[in-house]
Amino acid sequence: MRLVPLLLALGLTGTAFAAERETRIPEAAVTAAAQLREQALADNTGWNVVESLTTEIGPRLAGSEADARAVAWAQAKFKALGFDKVWIEPVTFPKWERRGEIASVLGAYAQPLTITALGGSPAGTVEGEVVHFADLAALEAAPEGSLTGKIAFVDYQMKAARDGSDYRNGGATRSKGPSAAIRKGAAGFLMRSAGTDSHRLPHTGITRFDEGLTPVPSAALSVPDANQLARLAARGPTSIRMALDCGWDGQATSYNVIGEITGRTKPDEVVLIGAHLDSWDLGTGAVDDGAGVAITMAAGHLIGKMKQPPERSIRVVAFANEEQGLHGGIAYAAKHMGDLRKHQLGAESDFGAGRIYAFNTGAPAHARAATEQIAKALAPLGIEYAPDQGGAGPDISPFSAKGLTWGWLAQDGSDYFDLHHTADDTLDKIDPKALAQNVAAYAVFAYLVAEADGDFGSAPRADAAASE
Structure with a gap:
């Protein structure tokens, strides 16, 4: 029997069927997220991470000696922050000096x-x-x-x-x-x-x-x-x-550096958050994108410290060579295309360290209620729900184009382009309180997505497959 006649025979209307498919977040998880939010606001892990990266490594031009040291730094930092799994994936690109x-x-x-x-x-x-x-x-x-x-x-x-x-x-x-x-x-x-x-x-x-x-x-x-x-x-x-x-x-090889907090019941399904590890060479890459690395590493770390891990794994990626052409994001999408459906949702922090003011996801209708639940949990941080706005971050965009559902946490970039790609992009430009607000937002967002009953709609796009 075909699906529609079967549903009619069982007395299920289209609305009832949609309700059965609707993705929701359990109230217990929402309660836990509120506690996580307050803990993150009082935590200084994000600041410590960006201070470490910018002080110990400094500028990280893709393919440079400092870029290689940054890869080693990221692996060590993931391990020190308690991530269960840490690995690297190679990314090769032309080297500019x-x-x-x-x-x-x-x-x-x-x-x-x-x-x-x-x-x-x-x-x-x-x-x-x-x-x-x-x-x-x-x-x-x-x-x-x-x-x-x-x-x-x-x-x-x-x-x-x-x-x-x-x-x-x-x-x-x-x-x-x-x-x-x-x-x-x-x-x-x-x-x-x-x-x-x-x-x-x-x-x-x-x-x-x-x-x-x-x-x-x-x-x-x-x-x-x-x-x-x-x-x-x-x-x-x-x-x-x-x-x-x-x-x-010539050519250079760097690496996407990946840390994961293993999920307790669905470890092969992941919530992807990340930022890019490389920077231009004029400043120390604090705002672009040391802040993003710190925000997402710290968010994963705080989720890992909870009494029990979330249902799904939290995967944090420090992407290689975003600045010269999204090389790390493209490589990640190509390598993980076969696991696209196992990626609940992806979000990237790559617009400095200004306070997050708006939130949305690209989730389809059956997951909009869950998106609204996340937005409600973010509201105490001064973040508004913007249901008609947003899009994928730079390194997420190659995978999003293939069908990954994106999350969008919009940072205030009023002064971002005062610093962007200049010698003035240094640690002193980051406000620790604004950085902590970002960490809290990413931690709450990633945790609730990982705890959701149902999916956020990631699936291979027919048009993407046809173009390959």
Whole structure:
């Protein structure tokens, strides 16, 4: 007998069947989560972890010696925090190195400029007249060949926002600008940093060169230096000299470092939380993303200290090389695709250490009641339920695209892009109380997902499978 006639024969309506499938969280777990929340707010594990990482390792450029030390650090830290299982999974990628950079204005107004090479830029020295563009669209609209022998300067000024939404424009300038400049004949590319600060500290970040183009030296100016260069260009033709010593140097292998608190009844089903272990090389990677590593490690640690483990396992992943192309997240998704259904839900902390203000999941209708229960448990932390918002974090997104259900804990990023990818990304920028609020939120969230009766809808997507 087919399913629908069978249900009708048994007198089960569609509503009754949906109710039987509905994912809920037992009240005992909700009560335990409230205690966990208060314990986490009073705990300093998160601070201790990020202090350790930034002090003992410092900046962790993917593929560097410091990156290798960070992998060893993460394995030792997971073990010290009481995770039952700790292992590594290899991630291989092209290795980019920065060795030096310098720039200056030439001629009557000669003076130095503060710049940093964009990740992926080749080495080289270029001299030429600067051509000023207000934004990426203006560069793309320039006539073909109009920049031959010149240096394109895109002066887009990012706007601060709690959700960091204008990064789509600042980031697009960095990732697409060099290729657009090359197509117009440019010998080099400069941009106002993708940042919202006014410090003389440039923001780095990865860039791309479209296939078939010969890469040119590409760099970002600090915000005050971008203002200075724009004023000079407005006075008349202005030339600069830019020398970058950087570039690709073969392949490197790093590792996703994984720690797990084993579930008591369903140990092969996991709740995935994580952050990326690598950082850029200018600061110490405290906000991006040492904070996320600390938040998720501490959340798993506190769940592991409870009187009894949750039903499912809590898996914390310190992802490799997010900064240069989500390499760790892509590798994790590829390796664990066969276990996708066993991943209840995945969430990543990768937007600094500001307080979490909103929550949602991508769960289907049958698990929305459980999402609402989690939201209610998070409300005392000042976190609002935002049922129509959110999405997967960067390293979660490759797996989410294949069908993993995402969780979203939105951090206040009002000042995140003051620090992002700069030498100012250091431990002193983290507020310990805000960090503890993050740890409490992740601990409550992960614990309740692990305790749920029913699933959150993770399943292979037909469109993802068809595209492979």
